[in-house]
Amino acid sequence: xxxxxxxxxxxxxxxxxxxxxxxxxxxxxxxxxxxxxxxxxxxxxxxxxxxxxxxxxxxxxxxxxxxxxxxxxxxxxxxxxxxxxxxxxxxxxxxxxxxxxxxxxxxxxxxxxxxxxxxxxxxxxxxxxxxxxxxxxxxxxxxxxxxxxxxxxxxxxxxxxxxxxxxxxxxxxxxxxxxxxxxxxxxxxxxxxxxxxxxxxxxxxxxxxxxxxx
Amino acid sequence: xxxxxxxxxxxxxxxxxxxxxxxxxxxxxxxxxxxxxxxxxxxxxxxxxxxxxxxxxxxxxxxxxxxxxxxxxxxxxxxxxxxxxxxxxxxxxxxxxxxxxxxxxxxxxxxxxxxxxxxxxxxxxxxxxxxxxxxxxxxxxxxxxxxxxxxxxxxxxxxxxxxxxxxxxxxxxxxxxxxxxxxxxxxxxxxxxxxxxxxxxxxxxxxxxxxxxxxxxxxxxxxxxxxxxxxxxxxxxxxxxxxxxxxxxxxxxxxxxxxxxxxxxxxxxxxxxxxxxxxxxxxxxxxx
Numbered sequence: 001x002x003x004x005x006x007x008x009x010x011x012x013x014x015x016x017x018x019x020x021x022x023x024x025x026x027x028x029x030x031x032x033x034x035x036x037x038x039x040x041x042x043x044x045x046x047x048x049x050x051x052x053x054x055x056x057x058x059x060x061x062x063x064x065x066x067x068x069x070x071x072x073x074x075x076x077x078x079x080x081x082x083x084x085x086x087x088x089x090x091x092x093x094x095x096x097x098x099x100x101x102x103x104x105x106x107x108x109x110x111x112x113x114x115x116x117x118x119x120x121x122x123x124x125x126x127x128x129x130x131x132x133x134x135x136x137x138x139x140x141x142x143x144x145x146x147x148x149x150x151x152x153x154x155x156x157x158x159x160x161x162x163x164x165x166x167x168x169x170x171x172x173x174x175x176x177x178x179x180x181x182x183x184x185x186x187x188x189x190x191x192x193x194x195x196x197x198x199x200x201x202x203x204x205x206x207x208x209x210x211x212x213x214x
Numbered sequence: 215x216x217x218x219x220x221x222x223x224x225x226x227x228x229x230x231x232x233x234x235x236x237x238x239x240x241x242x243x244x245x246x247x248x249x250x251x252x253x254x255x256x257x258x259x260x261x262x263x264x265x266x267x268x269x270x271x272x273x274x275x276x277x278x279x280x281x282x283x284x285x286x287x288x289x290x291x292x293x294x295x296x297x298x299x300x301x302x303x304x305x306x307x308x309x310x311x312x313x314x315x316x317x318x319x320x321x322x323x324x325x326x327x328x329x330x331x332x333x334x335x336x337x338x339x340x341x342x343x344x345x346x347x348x349x350x351x352x353x354x355x356x357x358x359x360x361x362x363x364x365x366x367x368x369x370x371x372x373x374x375x376x377x378x379x380x381x382x383x384x385x386x387x388x389x390x391x392x393x394x395x396x397x398x399x400x401x402x403x404x405x406x407x408x409x410x411x412x413x414x415x416x417x418x419x420x421x422x423x424x425x426x427x428x429x430x431x432x433x434x435x436x437x438x439x440x441x442x443x444x445x446x447x448x449x450x451x452x453x454x455x456x457x458x459x460x461x462x463x464x465x466x467x468x469x470x471x472x473x474x475x476x477x478x479x480x481x482x483x484x485x486x487x488x489x490x491x492x493x494x495x496x497x498x499x500x501x502x
Contacts, residue, residue, distance in 0.1 A: 051267055054311065058266075082406040086421035114414035117422070119406035120371035124381070131372075137263075144264040153413035157260035161272075165254035167223040187485075189233050191226055193251035196322065200254065203318040207268050 040104050051208065052145055058138045066100050070130040077122035077132050083115045090115040092122040092132040099135060108148040113140050162204065165195045215342065217333070218280040219247035222291035223255050224443040229451070231488030232443045235473040236290045236335065238486050242477075243343055243351060247288065250279050258297035259413070270311060271318045273301035277332065278324040287332040290473070292368035292442035293410075298332035299375050334378040335473070336369060336441055340385040348392045353481040355394030359437075359499065362400045362430045363387050364407065364449065366442035389472065390439050393479040402429035409444035416455075423448040424456045427467045437468035437499050439475055446471050450494045469494040 077092040084090050090112055098107050107113065116136045123131025144150040157167045184190050225232040240247060257272035277298060280287045289295050305312045306328065319326055339348065365383040379385045383404070387397040408422030427449060430438055440446050450469035457464055470492065477487040478500050489496055 051265055054267055082408060082422045082425075083411065083418060085425070087415070087418045111414075115411060115418060117367075117406050117408055117410040117419075119367040119410070121367070121404075121406060123372055140263050141266055150264055151414040154260060154263060157255075157413065158264055161255045161257075161260055166227060167255050167260060168227045188230050189226075189237060190249075192249045192253055195252045195254050199322045203271065203321040204268055206321065207271055207314065207318050208265060 055138060055141045055145060059142060062096075062135045062138055063099060066096055066130065066135075070100070070128055071097060072128045074127045076125040076127050080121035080125035082119060082121065083117060087115045092116075092136070095139065096130065096132050096135045099139070104139075104142075107139055108143045108146065111149055111151075113143060114149065114151055116140070162201055163197075165197070165200065215244070215338070216246040216248060216285055217288035217338070218250050218283050218285040218330075220250055220253060220256075220276060220280075220287050220289045220291075220294060220332075222289060222294040222443060223259070224447060225290055229443045229446055229471075229491070231474055231491040232290060232446060232471045234486065234488035234491075235471060235477050238482055239473040239477040239480060240335070242480055242482070243339075243347070245288070245338070245343075248283060248285060250276065250283070250287075253279055256294045256297040258293045259410070262297070267311065267314055269297075270301050270304060271315050273297050274305060274315050274326040275319055275322065275324055277302070277328075277330055278319055278326040280330040280332075281327060282324070286330050288335060288338055289332060290335045290441075290443065292334065292366040293444055295332060295334040295378060296368040296375075299377070302328060302332070303375065334369065336365075336385050336389070337378040339389055345388050345392045348389060348476070352393055352479045354479055356475070356479050357394050359395040360398050360435050361390055361395050362403065362433065362435045362438045363390055363397055364403070364426070364438050364440040364442075364445050366440060366445045367406050369441065370404075386439070386441055386472065390475065393475060395475075398433060398435055400429050400433040400435065402426045407445040407448045409442075409448045412444075412448065419448060420452055420456045420458075423452060424465070427453070427456075427465045430467050431465055437470055437494075437496070439470055439472055441472045443471075450492055450496075453494050466495050468492075468496045468498045470496055470499060475499075 071093055073093070075093075078084050081090070081092050084092065095107060095113065113136055116133065118133065118137065120131070120133055123133050126132070144154075160166070160168050221233050221236065225236070237247060253276050254272055256276060257269035261272060262269040277287065287298065289298070305315065305326070316326065363386045365379060365386045368377070369386070370377050370379040370381055370383040373381045390397050402425060405426055406422065407426060408419040411422075412419045427438070438449055440449060446469065449467075453465060453467070453469070474487045474489055474492075478484070484490070484500055489500065
C-alpha cells in the first residue's frame with residue numbers, strides 16, 4: 001500500500017459508501033465487521049477441527065481487542081520493522097487495519113504476511129499497545145491451515161520433522177541415506193537418538209485430526 | 215552444573231561450528247551437558263505457522279523429556295529459547311490447550327508438568343557462571359580486537375515474556391568484554407538479521423542481513439559476535455549469497471559464534487571449535 005495515500009484508499013468492503021478519509025472509516029469499524037469475520041470462520045470451518053477452532057479463537061481475540069483506538073497511525077511499527085525497508089508492500093500496520101475492515105480473504109490470499117520475521121520490534125515500538133505481530137501470526141496460521149498460502153520450504157520443514165524429528169535439508173537427508181557415513185567419521189558431533197517415529201507421528205496426526213472441541 | 219543440552223535443529227544439522235564450540239567451551243567451564251535422546255524440533259520455525267497446537271506439543275514434549283531427566287534445559291538457540299518461553303506461558307494459561315497437548319504426549323508415554331526451566335546459554339554464562347569466572351578462564355586475552363555484537367531479537371524481545379536479557383541488551387557485550395576484546399556499538403545493533411523469513415522470502419532476508427553487515431563494516435570493526443545459530447546462518451553462511459541479491463561486492467565481514475570466540479580465548483584449537491565451517495573470513499580474527 002502506498003504509505004502517503006493510504007487514508008484515501010480505504011473503503012468499506014461491506015457497504016457501497018466510499019470513505020473519503022480514515023476518519024470516516026472509524027465510524028464503520030465496529031459491530032458488523034467483526035461479525036463478518038465470525039461469518040467467514042463459520043462458513044469455512046464451522047468448528048471442524050480443534051486446530052481451526054483454536055486459530056479462530058485467537059483471531060476473535062485479536063479482533064476483539066482491536067478498536068478504533070488500536071492504531072494511532074504513528075508509524076512507530078513501520079520505523080522499527082526491518083522488513084518494510086526492503087520488502088515493498090510490507091507494512092506492519094496494514095494487517096490489523098485491513099482486518100478491522102473485515103478483509104480477511106484479501107489478507108490471506110496475498111503473500112505479504114509471510115514477510116514477517118517475528119522479531120517483535122513492531123510490538124516494542126507500538127504507541128497504542130496493539131502489536132501487529134500477534135495479528136500477523138494468527139493470520140499466518142489461518143492462511144496455512146485454510147490452504148491459501150503456505151511457503152514451500154515450510155512444508156519441507158514440517159515433512160522433515162515427521163521423518164526425522166528435526167528440520168534437515170532434504171538434500172542432507174538423502175546424502176545420509178546414500179553414503180551411510182556416520183557424522184562422527186567426518187568430525188561432526190553425534191546426534192541424540194531420534195524420537196520413536198511411529199508414536200511421534202501418531203501423536204501429531206492425532207492432533208491434526210481431532211474433531212470438535214472436547 | 216548439569217543441564218539437558220538442547221542445541222536446536224540448526225546447530226545440529228547445519229551450523230556445526232555452533233554445536234562443536236558450545237560443547238567444547240562450555241565443557242571447559244565445568245558445565246555438564248547431557249544429550250537429550252528422543253528430542254525433536256521445538257516447532258518454532260515450522261509448525262508454529264501451520265499448526266499452533268502441534269507447535270505447543272513439540273515444545274512441551276522436549277520440556278517433558280528434560281523433566282524426565284530431572285534437569286533444566288540449556289539451549290544455544292534464541293528461537294528455541296523463545297519457543298519454550300511462549301509455550302510454557304500458553305500452557306499455564308490455557309487449560310483446554312494443555313489437555314490436547316497432554317493427550318498427545320500420553321501417546322508417547324510422556325507427561326509435561328512445567329517443572330523444568332529452559333535457559334538460554336547467555337543466561338547461564340552471565341547469570342550463573344558469571345563474567346568473573348569466564349574472565350579467569352581466559353588464557354589468550356583477545357586484546358586489540360573491536361567487535362560488534364548481534365544479540366539477536368529473541369534474546370530481549372518481547373520484554374513482556376521475561377526474556378534472557380533486558381530491553382537494552384548488555385549481557386553478550388559483557389561476555390565478549392570478559393575475553394579482553396572491546397565491544398563497540400553500531401547503528402543496526404538491535405535490528406533483526408532477517409533469519410525468520412529465510413524460508414518464505416530468502417531475497418528479503420539477505421537484504422535485511424546485508425544492511426546490518428554494512429552498518430558493521432562502516433563502523434570499521436573487526437567482526438560480529440553472535441549467540442544465535444539463526445543470526446549466525448544469515449550473517450555468516452549467507453554472506454556469499456548476498457552478492458547475487460544486491461549486485462554489490464562481497465562485504466567480507468568476519469562473523470563468529472560466541473562460544474567459538476570463548477574457545478579461542480581459552481586457547482582451544484580452532485578445528486575443535488568448528489571454525490573451519492565458518493564461511494566468512496573468520497581467520498582475520500584468530501590469526502592476528
